[in-house]
Amino acid sequence: MIVILSKKFFRIIIAIILVLIIIITGTILYSKKTATSTTTNYATVNRPIERGNENSNYIAIACNVDWGNEVIPEILEILEEKEVKISFFVTGRWVKAFPEMFEEIVKAGHEIGSHGYQHLDYSKLTLEQNKDQIKQTEEIIMQYSNQKPSLFAPPSGAYNEYTLITAQELGYKTILWSIDTIDWRQGSTKDVIVKRVMEKPNHHGAIVLMHPMPETAKALPALIDQLQEKSLKVGRVSDVLVD
Known part of the structure; x- marks a missing residue:
């Protein structure tokens, strides 16, 4: 047994x-x-784009928006006077909080890109977290513009492999920059901002990063004028991506 x-x-x-x-x-x-x-x-996967076609006569301005409401109307007015269209990369939470101002940007005919839902460090996010941030922003942008964005600028330029994989799967090109105004830094006056851009050796196809800061708005007219004096067309990110 x-x-x-x-x-x-x-x-x-x-x-x-x-x-x-x-x-x-x-x-x-x-x-x-x-x-x-x-x-x-x-x-x-497609790697982030820091610069467009170097043979292009365009130089792009990318304005990242998560704050700066008091400055945006002035920037829009300057751009209208100069007859220039640029790219605004907006966070979803900003659009949700200030839909009327966002609609003014859209109405003015500027290019709309995604800046993620929150201003987070995307290099520390998982695949699902990256997807959630980008999808939420897409939904709210489409709610007020009825147009799906195709460009995505990660906050602070931070990303990981999941960010790039998610962006591509959702139909986005990931955008960084080739010229940084660093306009958020203390001491970034109007003249300093203009100098930071104009002292760069190659402006053709470049992407200039800026934010809705008071000194940036002051610098914008002179910056546009000086770039145009170099026979450059100031425009949107999509303009410099054309082959």
């Missing part, structure tokens, strides 16, 4: 071990498959 029980017990133990081996093997294979898929996607 003891021998019989021992044999049955031994068979049960063997069966349990086999089941555990199958489960562990399946988990490992699935993990490898997922990792390979992610690596493959990242290897073939």
Whole structure:
């Protein structure tokens, strides 16, 4: 009787071990498959764009918006006077909080890009978190503009492989910059901002990053004039991406 029980017990133990081996093997294979898929996607994903076509006569201005409501009307007025259209990259939370001002930007005919829903460090976000941030912004932008954006500028230029994979899967080009006004830094006066842009050696196809800061608004007229004096057309990010 003891021998019989021992044999049955031994068979049960063997069966349990086999089941555990199958489960562990399946988990490992699935993990490898997922990792390979992610690596493959990242290897073939479009890298961030810092500059457009260097043979272009355009230079683009990208204005990232998560604050600065008191300055945006002045910027829009200057752009209208100069007959210039630029790109505004807006956060979803800003659009949700200030839909009327966002609609003014849209009505003025400027290009709208996504700046994510919140001004977070996207290099620390998971795949799902990146997707959630970009999708939320897309939905709210379309709610007030009825047009899906195709350009995405990660806050502070921070991103990881999940950011790039998500952006591409959702139909976006990830945009950075080639000339930074650094207009948010203390001491960035009108003249300093203009100098930071104009002292760069190559403006053709460049993307100039700015924000709705008071000194930026003061610098904008002179900046547009000086760039146009170099036979450059000041425009949107999509203008410099044309081959």
